[in-house]
Amino acid sequence: MRGELNMERGKTILEVRNLKTHFRVGTEDISIVRGVSFSARQGETLAIVGESGCGKSVTVHSVMRLLPKNGRLAGGEALFFDGDTPRELHRLEPFGKEMRAIRGRKIGMIFQDPMASLNPVYRVGDQVAENLLQHFKLTKAEAKEKIIEMFASLGIPDPGRRILDYPHQFSGGMKQRVMIAIAMICNPDLLIADEPTTALDVTIQAQIMELMERLKREQRKAVILITHNMGLVAETADEVAVMYMGRIVERGRVERIFHNPSHPYTKALLRSVPVLGHGRAERLETIRGSTPSPAECVTGCEFANRCDFATTKCKTGTIPAYEVEGGHLARCVLFEGAKELPNE
Amino acid sequence: MSDTKRSGGLPQTSEPRMTAPLLEIKNLKKYYPVLSGFMRKTTGWVKALDDVSISIRSGETVGVVGESGCGKTTFGKTLMMLQHPTSGELRFNFADGVHDLAKMNSKDLMPFRSRVQMIFQDPFSALNPSKKIFDSFDEPLRVHGHANAKERKDTIVRNLEMVNLNANYMYRYPHEFSGGQRQRICIARALCIGPEMVICDEPVSALDVSIQAQVLNLMKDLQRQLGLTYVFIAHDLSVVQYMSDRIMVMYLGKVVEMADSVSLYREPRHPYTEALLSAVPIPSIDVKKKRIILEGDVPSPINKPSGCAFRTRCRYAMEICATQEPRVAPIADDPAHLVACHLHGSALGGALGEGANPIADISGHPRAGSV
Numbered sequence: 001m002r003g004e005l006n007m008e009r010g011k012t013i014l015e016v017r018n019l020k021t022h023f024r025v026g027t028e029d030i031s032i033v034r035g036v037s038f039s040a041r042q043g044e045t046l047a048i049v050g051e052s053g054c055g056k057s058v059t060v061h062s063v064m065r066l067l068p069k070n071g072r073l074a075g076g077e078a079l080f081f082d083g084d085t086p087r088e089l090h091r092l093e094p095f096g097k098e099m100r101a102i103r104g105r106k107i108g109m110i111f112q113d114p115m116a117s118l119n120p121v122y123r124v125g126d127q128v129a130e131n132l133l134q135h136f137k138l139t140k141a142e143a144k145e146k147i148i149e150m151f152a153s154l155g156i157p158d159p160g161r162r163i164l165d166y167p168h169q170f171s172g173g174m175k176q177r178v179m180i181a182i183a184m185i186c187n188p189d190l191l192i193a194d195e196p197t198t199a200l201d202v203t204i205q206a207q208i209m210e211l212m213e214r215l216k217r218e219q220r221k222a223v224i225l226i227t228h229n230m231g232l233v234a235e236t237a238d239e240v241a242v243m244y245m246g247r248i249v250e251r252g253r254v255e256r257i258f259h260n261p262s263h264p265y266t267k268a269l270l271r272s273v274p275v276l277g278h279g280r281a282e283r284l285e286t287i288r289g290s291t292p293s294p295a296e297c298v299t300g301c302e303f304a305n306r307c308d309f310a311t312t313k314c315k316t317g318t319i320p321a322y323e324v325e326g327g328h329l330a331r332c333v334l335f336e337g338a339k340e341l342p343n344e
Numbered sequence: 345m346s347d348t349k350r351s352g353g354l355p356q357t358s359e360p361r362m363t364a365p366l367l368e369i370k371n372l373k374k375y376y377p378v379l380s381g382f383m384r385k386t387t388g389w390v391k392a393l394d395d396v397s398i399s400i401r402s403g404e405t406v407g408v409v410g411e412s413g414c415g416k417t418t419f420g421k422t423l424m425m426l427q428h429p430t431s432g433e434l435r436f437n438f439a440d441g442v443h444d445l446a447k448m449n450s451k452d453l454m455p456f457r458s459r460v461q462m463i464f465q466d467p468f469s470a471l472n473p474s475k476k477i478f479d480s481f482d483e484p485l486r487v488h489g490h491a492n493a494k495e496r497k498d499t500i501v502r503n504l505e506m507v508n509l510n511a512n513y514m515y516r517y518p519h520e521f522s523g524g525q526r527q528r529i530c531i532a533r534a535l536c537i538g539p540e541m542v543i544c545d546e547p548v549s550a551l552d553v554s555i556q557a558q559v560l561n562l563m564k565d566l567q568r569q570l571g572l573t574y575v576f577i578a579h580d581l582s583v584v585q586y587m588s589d590r591i592m593v594m595y596l597g598k599v600v601e602m603a604d605s606v607s608l609y610r611e612p613r614h615p616y617t618e619a620l621l622s623a624v625p626i627p628s629i630d631v632k633k634k635r636i637i638l639e640g641d642v643p644s645p646i647n648k649p650s651g652c653a654f655r656t657r658c659r660y661a662m663e664i665c666a667t668q669e670p671r672v673a674p675i676a677d678d679p680a681h682l683v684a685c686h687l688h689g690s691a692l693g694g695a696l697g698e699g700a701n702p703i704a705d706i707s708g709h710p711r712a713g714s715v
Contacts, residue, residue: 051552157640171641172412201411201579203638206623210637228553231582231625258629272557274586276624277609283564284557284586290522291552 010042012081013190013222014063014107017343019076019090021055021062030295032058034246035076037344038239040190043220045212047237047254049227049269053291055246056226060192064103065094082106082189105135108183112195114175118167124178125163132185150181154211173204180211190222191215197232209236230270234258242266245302246294248321248344252328262330264307301332309334364437365399366541366573367423372396372432372446374415374422378646390645392418393429394597397672402540405567405574407588407605409581409620411642415597416577420543423575424462425453436460438540458488461539465546467526471518477504478514481533488537503532506569507562524555528562535566541573548583560587581624585609593617596645596653599672603681613675613683615658652686660687 021033033055040046048056061067063078078089080102092099103109111117119127128147132138138146144163151159154177167175176196183191193212197205213236215221225236233240233254240257242250242265250263261267271285289306301307304314313333321344322335329341374393377386392415400406408416421427423434425445434446438459445456464470471480481500490496501511507528518526527547534542547563548556560583567574576587584591584605591608593601593616601614612618619636626633638657643649649656655665664686672684 051554173641202581202623203411203620204641205625206635206637209625210635229625230553230627234627234629234631235625254629258627269553270627273553273627274560274582275628276582276585276621276626278586280586280605283561286557286561287554290524290555 010044010220010222012039012041014040014224015077015079015081015086016059016063017077017079019059019062019078020074021058021067022072022074023058024070024072025295028295031074032071032246032294033062036241036243036246036248037076038241038248038251040222040224041239042189042222043216044238045216045223045225045236046239046241047225047227047233048241048243049230049233050243051228051291053294054243055294056243057194059243060109060194060224060226063089064107064109064192065089065092065099066103067094080106080190101135104131104188105186106188107190107192108186108188110176110179110183110191110193110196113199114172114179115167115199117179118175120167123164123166124170128163128178128181128185131182135186147181147185150185151177154181154184155207156181171204172200173207176200176204176208177211180208184215188221190224192224192226194226195228196225198227198229205232212236230273242269245292247302247331249303249332250328250330251344252324256325256328260324260328262324262328262335263303263332264309264334265303266330364402366402366437367400368433368435368437369396369398369400369423370433370435372419372422372434373430374418374427375430388646391597391648392645393422396432396594396597396599398592398599398602400541400573400575402573403567403571404589405576405587407584407591408575408577408594409579409584409591410594411620412579413596413642413645414594415645416594417545418597419594420462420545420575420577423541423543424460425456426462458484458537459539460541460543461534461537462543462545463527463530463534463547466550467523467530468518468550470530471526473518476515476517477529480518480529481514481536484533484537490537499536503536504529506535506566507532522555523551524558527551527555527559531559531562531566535570535572539572541575543575543577545577546579547576549578549580556583563587581621593620596642596648598653599682599684600654601681601683601685602672603678603683607678607681613681613688614654614685615660615687616654619657652684662686 017037019033019036020031023030023032036059038046048059050056062073073090076090079086080089087102118124125147129143132143132146147163148159151162156162156174156177170178197208200208209232212223216223227233237254240252240254241248242263244265250257250266257266261270268285268287272287274284287306299317300315301319304310311333319331319333321329321331321341322338323341324330324335324338329344372393373395375389375391378388378390379385380387396419408419410416418427422429429446432446433444435442435444443456445453478500482496485496485499500514504511504514509525509528521529548559551559566572576584578584588605590602591605592599593614595616601617608617609621612621619638622634622636640657643656651667652665652670655661670684670686672682675681675683675688
């Protein structure tokens with residue numbers, strides 16, 4: 001179970017420090033990720049939560065060096081621990097030999113929409129094989145055997161026949177299993193799942209999440225789960241990072257985030273969703289206004305104009321991260337006086 | 345419709361409502377033909393709606409839930425008569441008498457269109473990008489016989505203000521608004537011709553969580569102010585439970601369970617409802633939950649399993665389930681709680697029931713204690 005393993009946490013697989021990503025839009029250079037730090041550990045799930053446009057996907061795409069042409073890493077580090085020496089992902093050529101040897105092989109990724117991520121004109125078995133043969137010298141027969149084994153372990157019935165099927169012959173949940181197969185076939189150390197169940201029904205979501213839990217538990221994988229669903233976070237995460245407008249506004253162990261949400265945004269986020277089993281009489285708490293455009297945020301706290309606790313202090317400078325308690329930080333002036341964490 | 349009719353809090357099922365049903369749906373069916381071959385011959389039927397009966401009282405909210413492909417959107421569209429039902433009755437009880445819309449052709453339907461309106465899932469595609477908001481509102485008003493231009497404009501101003509938008513926004517284009525604002529515009533547009541019933545098909549699923557709450561609160565306020573009747577279709581059970589007085593659970597075009605939202609959640613009687621509820625992730629780490637993982641996917645609606653359609657994924661499936669289709673019937677101890685399952689039709693009842701609630705304790709959540 002979560003929490004009880006705290007004594008002996010797995011070793012760090014990925015460490016991201018002060019990562020910054022800029023996008024060029026027209027003549028403007030817009031800061032999308034504004035200094036994000038986190039780490040992913042073996043056998044743990046790090047959940048990155050936030051609303052659309054908060055930069056959670058861009059963050060992991062930056063780490064994977066999969067930014068579109070108008071995006072660039074503007075600073076910070078992404079260290080991948082593979083063996084003794086850390087690999088500096090941020091220094092590698094995005095599509096160079098070294099990065100390609102890591103992407104897909106050491107870090108697997110699952111994308112949001114399985115319908116759009118699979119190529120409709122290739123058999124699913126071939127699409128899984130592509131990743132496998134890219135990284136390993138295997139004969140076709142060996143590859144086929146491995147893929148059938150993988151499909152079986154992911155609960156795809158009749159794998160020997162199913163590898164010959166095309167994506168349209170698979171249901172949404174089954175397609176997402178194929179995506180997981182592609183991500184996991186090379187046995188990576190880190191699995192990044194970007195909204196893996198958003199396009200799926202709750203019953204299928206439960207199946208997929210169970211599968212990912214099993215990978216984490218039994219094979220001690222490090223998992224980064226990107227989601228906007230606080231329910232999924234509560235059920236699967238060990239560590240949570242809440243993002244708003246390109247910054248991590250709060251980060252900590254899952255128990256801390258749910259028992260003692262400290263940043264006003266996290267609090268508001270938790271209170272604004274209806275919870276199954278709760279009464280209907282009460283009104284939902286709302287966050288006033290709407291998310292600003294990233295180009296508008298210049299100084300101060302990004303959340304200040306929607307925050308009930310905002311003061312004049314919130315509007316200037318960069319708000320540092322404060323330690324709420326060991327390992328739990330919040331980027332909010334309400335915690336002024338607590339220990340500042342300048343490196344976060 | 346006065347405020348007193350809606351309790352505003354937990355639905356009180358024990359207390360009979362005096363209102364006559366606004367809409368009585370009887371054996372509603374919508375079958376789509378499956379065409380194949382060169383001659384496009386009909387080789388089968390997709391039973392998107394199969395024998396759905398429900399009566400909806402004025403001022404209540406009926407939630408419709410189910411997995412994708414269960415027929416919930418078809419249900420909404422058929423209520424709107426955007427899809428003509430294959431058979432069945434749609435008896436609306438309006439002030440000027442009872443009308444069975446299912447029997448009408450498009451021309452006869454025209455005067456009733458303004459009484460049932462719809463809010464769609466995606467506010468980005470529901471508004472014409474090349475028309476100003478004013479024109480999007482003006483057209484339905486004109487079509488429904490509001491001849492006076494001045495009055496039409498006043499109506500638009502009133503409706504925009506009702507959803508907390510600035511009346512001057514009517515001269516803007518849809519792209520100038522955020523998702524939440526657009527959905528509010530769509531709500532105002534649906535309400536501007538004064539409907540009695542509003543069908544909401546996934547009205548908040550395209551919105552961010554912080555915006556979702558604004559829209560849900562607004563919808564509740566409007567219902568109270570205007571005495572609206574909602575049919576609330578969504579896949580997010582937490583949202584449906586929050587919004588609805590009663591919930592109808594659908595599986596492969598059929599109603600499998602129907603009850604008021606609290607008893608449905610506390611004591612789900614159909615194994616499918618039980619599994620569906622258990623699959624919903626709860627944003628609290630203290631929830632003690634036994635999760636039931638359903639095996640496999642929803643079977644093809646063209647080739648439904650014999651007997652009970654859910655039996656292929658049901659953990660209580662018995663012999664009778666394969667041969668006999670369960671009928672929707674009230675359970676023994678609550679006549680308002682309908683379920684279509686053999687577990688409740690015979691002496692076998694009670695396998696579900698007490699202790700079936702997958703979520704025993706929600707005390708750890710920030711909003712706990714509100715039930």
